[in-house]
Amino acid sequence: MRYGIFSDIHSNLEALDAVSEAYRKEEIDKYLCVGDVVGYAANPKECIEKIRTLAMITVAGNHDWASANLFSTDYFNPLAKEAISWTQRNLDEQDIYFLEHLTLIYKNEDLTMVHGTLDGPGDFNYMNDGYIASKTFELLETDICFVGHTHVPGVFIKSKNSHIEYREGSNIDIKEDSKYIINVGSVGQPRDGNPEATYCIYDTDKKNVQIKRISYDIQAARKKIIAGGLPGFLGDRLLIGR
Numbered sequence: 001m002r003y004g005i006f007s008d009i010h011s012n013l014e015a016l017d018a019v020s021e022a023y024r025k026e027e028i029d030k031y032l033c034v035g036d037v038v039g040y041a042a043n044p045k046e047c048i049e050k051i052r053t054l055a056m057i058t059v060a061g062n063h064d065w066a067s068a069n070l071f072s073t074d075y076f077n078p079l080a081k082e083a084i085s086w087t088q089r090n091l092d093e094q095d096i097y098f099l100e101h102l103t104l105i106y107k108n109e110d111l112t113m114v115h116g117t118l119d120g121p122g123d124f125n126y127m128n129d130g131y132i133a134s135k136t137f138e139l140l141e142t143d144i145c146f147v148g149h150t151h152v153p154g155v156f157i158k159s160k161n162s163h164i165e166y167r168e169g170s171n172i173d174i175k176e177d178s179k180y181i182i183n184v185g186s187v188g189q190p191r192d193g194n195p196e197a198t199y200c201i202y203d204t205d206k207k208n209v210q211i212k213r214i215s216y217d218i219q220a221a222r223k224k225i226i227a228g229g230l231p232g233f234l235g236d237r238l239l240i241g242r
Contacts (some may be wrong), residue, residue: 034115040188059114155172
């Protein structure tokens with residue numbers, strides 16, 4: 001089985017189109033989305049429509065649930081709050097229905113998927129260090145868990161002696177005596193200093209995960225953000241991947 005796993009599109013249609021086109025060359029069997037289809041950029045409706053047809057499963061991100069009034073924006077920064085308000089004004093009932101029916105956790109025989117963490121998934125906490133990762137490892141019933149939310153790709157590995165380490169890298173071999181939490185980064189708003197869209201492939205036969213990058217028309221996405229009346233910073237940050 002070859003899974004195409006991606007996260008944090010954030011209404012960036014140009015980035016999503018580029019990732020979708022890249023996936024067509026990869027012989028993907030099933031697509032999975034780790035949440036935050038909407039928020040920040042200017043094409044929430046179009047991204048929802050595309051995800052509906054592309055992804056077999058999408059789990060809820062904080063921006064998805066906030067746009068459906070299922071999650072408070074009290075802890076969002078002012079720009080994120082403004083983007084949520086803008087997004088809500090530009091969605092119809094069908095779009096809201098899609099967002100409010102996204103589940104928090106998905107699990108099958110191959111993997112688990114959650115936007116933030118397995119402990120308190122509806123709180124959408126950031127997995128920023130080994131201590132936070134350890135809580136998810138304690139609840140993890142499969143060998144591998146895919147997350148998003150931080151917009152930074154990377155992997156936490158728990159070895160058979162329970163030691164947890166964090167690694168960056170684009171090629172991860174899955175060993176039978178370890179467990180893995182893999183952050184697939186962000187399609188539509190990378191924050192690791194690389195502005196290219198991020199996407200992931202998990203090959204269960206080869207026991208391998210690849211995190212890949214693809215360039216897209218950033219200027220077009222930026223211009224839409226500004227023309228749509230969203231804060232200009234949300235377009236400018238795309239240029240530097242922050």
